[in-house]
Amino acid sequence: MAITPRMESPKPLAAPGAFSSHLRRIIGLANIPLLATIAALSGYGLLVVGSAIAGSPEYSFRRQTMGIVIGVVLLLIFWRVDYRRFSAWFAPLLVLDIILIISPLLPFIGVTINGARSWVNIFDQQLQPGELAKLVTIVMMAALVSRYGGRIPTVKDYLRCLLILFIPIVLIMLQPDLGTGMVLFAIGAAILFAGGADWKWLVLTLLALVALILLAFFIDPLLDQAAGHDVFLKQYQKNRLLVFMDEDLDPSGVGYNVQQAKIAIGSGGLFGKGLGLGTQSGLGFLPEAPTDFIFCVLAEELGFVGCLGLILLYAALIGLSIWAALRSEEFFGSLAIIGILGMWVFQILENIGMSCGLMPITGIPLPFVSYGSSFMVVNFMALGLILSVWSHRSTRPS
Numbered sequence: 001m002a003i004t005p006r007m008e009s010p011k012p013l014a015a016p017g018a019f020s021s022h023l024r025r026i027i028g029l030a031n032i033p034l035l036a037t038i039a040a041l042s043g044y045g046l047l048v049v050g051s052a053i054a055g056s057p058e059y060s061f062r063r064q065t066m067g068i069v070i071g072v073v074l075l076l077i078f079w080r081v082d083y084r085r086f087s088a089w090f091a092p093l094l095v096l097d098i099i100l101i102i103s104p105l106l107p108f109i110g111v112t113i114n115g116a117r118s119w120v121n122i123f124d125q126q127l128q129p130g131e132l133a134k135l136v137t138i139v140m141m142a143a144l145v146s147r148y149g150g151r152i153p154t155v156k157d158y159l160r161c162l163l164i165l166f167i168p169i170v171l172i173m174l175q176p177d178l179g180t181g182m183v184l185f186a187i188g189a190a191i192l193f194a195g196g197a198d199w200k201w202l203v204l205t206l207l208a209l210v211a212l213i214l215l216a217f218f219i220d221p222l223l224d225q226a227a228g229h230d231v232f233l234k235q236y237q238k239n240r241l242l243v244f245m246d247e248d249l250d251p252s253g254v255g256y257n258v259q260q261a262k263i264a265i266g267s268g269g270l271f272g273k274g275l276g277l278g279t280q281s282g283l284g285f286l287p288e289a290p291t292d293f294i295f296c297v298l299a300e301e302l303g304f305v306g307c308l309g310l311i312l313l314y315a316a317l318i319g320l321s322i323w324a325a326l327r328s329e330e331f332f333g334s335l336a337i338i339g340i341l342g343m344w345v346f347q348i349l350e351n352i353g354m355s356c357g358l359m360p361i362t363g364i365p366l367p368f369v370s371y372g373s374s375f376m377v378v379n380f381m382a383l384g385l386i387l388s389v390w391s392h393r394s395t396r397p398s
Contacts, residue, residue, distance in 0.1 A: 031390045034320040038368065038383055041313050042068055045294075045369035051276045052290040052297045052371070059290055059371060067373030071380025078384025082392055086139050087332040093140035094164065100129040100136060101171040118177045128374040130172055130180045135378055135385070137168050137184055138191070138339035145195035146332040152197045161192060162205065179362040182350070183343055185209070190342025191335050257293075260286050261355050264296035272303030290371035292363050295355040310369070314348055324390045333389035340382045 046064065053059035086093070104110040104117050111119040111126060119126050144161060145152070152158050165188035173181045193202055264280035267273070276282075278300040281289035289297050299307050318341060325337035344367050351366040353359030365375050 031320070031324065031387060033316070034324070034383075034386070034390075037313055037316045037320060038380075041310075041317065041368040044310060044313065045366075047275065048294060048298045048301070048369065049290050049371050051278070051301060052281050052294060054276060054282075056290075063373050064371055064376070067376035068380070070373070071377040074377060075380040075384035075387070078381055079387040079391065081388060083333055083336065083385060083388040084330055084392065087143050087146060087330070090140060090143040093136055093143065094167070097133055097136045097140055097168050098171065100133040101168055103129045104175060118175045118180070128372075130175075130177055131372075131374045131378040132381075133168060133172070134180070134183060134187065134343055135382055137165075138187055138336060138343065138382070139385070141165060141188055141191045142332055142335035142339055145191050146330075146335050148196060150196045150331060152192070152195060155201065158192070158197050158201050161197075162188075165192075179350075179364045182362060183346055183364065186346035187339045187342045191339045194338040195335055257287050257361060258357050261293050261296045262357055264293070265299040265356065268300040268303040268306075270304050272299070272301045272306055275301050277301060288363075291365055292351070292361070292370070293355055294366055294370045295352050298369075299355075314344075314367075318345065321386055324386050327393050328389050329393050330389075333392075337386055337389055340386060343382070 046068070049064055050061055053061060053064075104120050106120075109120045109122065110117050111121045113119050113126075118130050119128050121127075141161070141164075144164060148157065152161065165184070169181050169184045169188075172184060189202060189206075193199065260280060264278065264286050267280065268278075273279070278297055280286040280300055281293075281297045286293055286296055295307070295310075298310060302309075321337055321341050321344075325334045325341070328334040328337065347364050347367055350359050350362060350364045351370070354361045354364075365372055367379050368376070
């Protein structure tokens with residue numbers, strides 16, 4: 001009996017628009033404009049940092065590059081994780097925040113650099129836990145404030161949130177790290193405002209904080225004299241505040257830094273002296289050029305055009321992040337992005353402002369540009385959180 005061979009029916013071809021639809025979905029989840037902006041910022045930063053640290057044994061271009069590589073790996077991990085899991089982790093996040101901040105104060109691992117005990121030494125690698133504490137504070141405050149659903153109803157609830165925010169702020173000030181403390185306050189203020197706190201409460205809090213700082217500034221010399229050592233404010237911190245009001249008060253110290261920063265910015269002109277040809281940083285006149293005053297290096301070597309390019313990239317970063325916050329379907333996700341924006345915007349304004357003499361010197365670096373591997377890693381982790389919020393929104397057609 002003859003057996004008729006079985007003919008397999010051909011597999012149906014994919015619809016012509018299936019591949020393009022799948023590609024559009026991937027692009028939508030990836031937020032290509034945001035990734036392109038970060039790639040441009042990081043590349044820009046590497047160029048300027050490479051010029052600023054050329055010939056300096058104190059800095060390592062390889063370490064900076066490794067910071068970006070590690071940051072990208074952690075970005076992918078945070079992007080993959082569903083951010084909504086963190087919304088119920090308020091208490092563990094608060095404990096983790098406290099552990100990170102006090103870790104530099106522990107014996108054997110704590111390291112003092114430039115008068116601040118803000119670093120830890122693990123396996124001969126110096127890390128700054130305060131940078132990671134910024135991101136933990138963002139997620140912690142977003143988890144707390146999101147429980148109110150968009151409106152903090154009473155002063156009691158507001159004060160509760162404020163008290164929890166001030167736990168990491170007070171601990172970081174004990175190191176002392178004034179700059180990170182200011183960043184944490186900016187993060188908390190942004191989340192509280194977006195979370196429904198009355199703007200009058202925030203203004204009163206800010207005024208009370210300014211009054212407290214002024215009071216501490218005036219009574220601190222009496223406390224120092226009685227105790228025989230600096231109690232609250234270090235002398236260099238006092239000098240920074242005084243020089244901000246009159247830079248001629250300390251022409252050989254902090255005032256010198258401000259003057260050299262202004263000279264570097266002004267000498268760049270429209271197009272700059274050329275990458276690697278800056279004299280203020282190249283000859284050592286500009287202090288902390290790769291970190292605190294990296295904007296001055298950029299202004300001197302690439303001029304006004306180079307500065308404008310950086311500001312436009314930051315504007316794109318802020319705009320795209322706001323768009324991601326508005327597209328989030330979870331209030332917790334929106335608040336987390338607002339907290340990240342509070343961190344970035346404050347650091348950008350403070351760093352550029354202090355370089356121009358418009359803000360007091362605090363040692364706050366420039367996001368994705370300044371030298372510092374710990375700082376770079378945390379910025380990429382924050383970006384990973386934004387991408388997680390973006391990719392976990394609903395993709396169903398409206």
